[in-house]
Every structure is written in C-alpha cells, then in structure tokens.
Amino acid sequence: MVNNLATQLREGTSKSHSMAENVSFVKSFLGGVIDKESYRKLISNLYFVYSAMEEEMEKNKIMNLLNRSITELNRNLELDLEHYYGSNWKSLIRISEATKAYVERIKMISNERPELLIAHAYTRYLGDLSGGQILKKLPRAMNLSDGKGLSFYEFEEVTDEQEFKQNYKRALDSLPLDSHLADNIVAEANISFTMNMKMFQELETSFSRIIIKLITNWFSSIFQPKVSQA
Numbered sequence: 567m568v569n570n571l572a573t574q575l576r577e578g579t580s581k582s583h584s585m586a587e588n589v590s591f592v593k594s595f596l597g598g599v600i601d602k603e604s605y606r607k608l609i610s611n612l613y614f615v616y617s618a619m620e621e622e623m624e625k626n627k628i629m630n631l632l633n634r635s636i637t638e639l640n641r642n643l644e645l646d647l648e649h650y651y652g653s654n655w656k657s658l659i660r661i662s663e664a665t666k667a668y669v670e671r672i673k674m675i676s677n678e679r680p681e682l683l684i685a686h687a688y689t690r691y692l693g694d695l696s697g698g699q700i701l702k703k704l705p706r707a708m709n710l711s712d713g714k715g716l717s718f719y720e721f722e723e724v725t726d727e728q729e730f731k732q733n734y735k736r737a738l739d740s741l742p743l744d745s746h747l748a749d750n751i752v753a754e755a756n757i758s759f760t761m762n763m764k765m766f767q768e769l770e771t772s773f774s775r776i777i778i779k780l781i782t783n784w785f786s787s788i789f790q791p792k793v794s795q796a
C-alpha cells in the first residue's frame with residue numbers, strides 16, 4: 567500500500583509541469599500577450615474538457631473517493647462563454663482537434679479504468695488552484711475583459727485555496743492504492759499534461775498566424791505602390 571500519492575504526483579509530473587510552462591502560448595499568456603480570439607478559443611476548449619471530465623467523474627463517483635463533491639469545484643464557464651461569444655455561444659464554439667483527442671481519452675479512461683480519472687482531476691483542478699491563481703489576473707490586465715468573463719478562475723465554494731489543496735492532497739494520500747495503481751495514476755497525469763500542452767500548442771499556431779497576418783498587413787500597407795491621383 568502507498569500513502570503518498572500526492573507527493574508521487576507532484577514529483578512524477580514535475581518535468582511535465584516545466585514543459586507545460588514553457589509552451590509558447592502559455593508563456594505569451596503569462597507575459598501578457600494574447601488576443602481575444604485565442605483566449606475565447608482557450609475557454610471553449612476548456613469547456614469541452616471540463617464537461618467531459620465532470621460528467622465521467624460523476625458517473626464513476628470519483629470525487630466520493632476523495633470525500634468531496636464535484637459541485638465544490640464547479641465554475642461558471644458558461645457565463646464566460648456567453649460574455650465572449652454572446653447568448654448563442656453554444657452554437658458558435660467548436661472543439662479543436664487536440665481537445666477532441668483529450669476528451670476521447672477521458673471517455674476511454676472512464677470506460678476502461680475509471681480510477682485513473684483521479685489523474686485528470688489532479689492535473690486540471692490542482693493546476694487551476696495553483697498557477698491558475700496567477701493566470702486569473704492576466705485577462706483583465708490584457709484588457710481582454712472588463713472584469714466580466716472571468717468566472718473560470720473563481721471556485722465559489724472554495725474559500726481558502728491553499729487549505730483546500732492541502733485537504734485534497736491528504737485525501738489523495740489516504741486512498742487505498744497499491745504501488746502499481748499509484749504508478750498508473752502518475753503515468754496518466756503525465757498523459758493529461760501532454761494533452762493540455764497539445765491543446766495550448768494548437769492555440770499557439772492560431773496566435774502565430776494572427777501575428778504573421780498583422781505583420782504582413784503592416785508591410786503591405788507600407789510598401790504598396792501609391793496609386794497616382796493624377
């Protein structure tokens with residue numbers, strides 16, 4: 567039996583964490599450079615991920631294992647989507663290729679090895695409760711939002727993030743797991759990090775495209791031969 571799953575997860579994903587922090591899109595976000603279109607695509611992707619994850623966790627009563635309820639971790643992502651896309655957001659948002667693969671992985675795990683959903687919950691929720699708290703200041707700083715459209719970062723039921731994380735980690739440590747299952751959970755958490763990175767890398771492509779387009783437009787506006795008025 568193991569009783570340190572939380573430490574194993576932290577140590578076993580530290581390399582993946584550094585890699586995720588170094589994806590250009592994440593760095594651009596952190597550096598305060600992001601456009602509204604990429605940001606709203608990011609939250610659309612996250613909507614698909616959380617909908618699948620929460621539905622499958624609910625089906626398998628994963629949070630009960632940790633003596634928690636899924637509703638404690640709910641965020642009103644729909645409100646943000648309405649803010650950025652308008653009231654018909656549901657018909658406007660599209661799932662990206664990498665997000666589709668991520669969602670398929672969650673569903674496959676739920677059918678075949680539901681206990682590994684613990685790993686997906688770890689990567690996303692503890693991430694949002696940690697670095698996510700740094701990221702939450704950015705959309706406003708970048709003028710992406712007038713203070714609205716930031717519900718994603720608010721865990722309304724969590725009053726103290728640090729305390730919540732400590733309790734969550736204690737619950738991870740008290741799961742009755744053998745070392746083989748613990749290893750599999752850490753391996754799945756690394757897969758979850760990879761799927762997140764792929765989702766960010768796709769946004770990087772569209773972000774780079776926007777930058778290239780802006781530069782091309784700027785160049786052509788400067789170098790276009792002036793039409794003679796004579």
Ligand code: HEM
Pocket residue numbers: 572575576583586587592593596688689690692693694696697698700759762
């Ligand atoms: C530039 C972006 C990021 C920053 C600045 C950042 C920052 C941090 C910080 C400071 C912590 C430690 C908090 C603590 O010890 O209490 C943390 C933990 C964590 N982050 Fe990130 N992070 C970033 C990106 C990500 C991404 C992309 C993911 C996954 C999708 C992620 C997942 C996690 C997880 C799961 C933890 C919990 C580690 C543990 O205590 O077990 N982070 N992050």
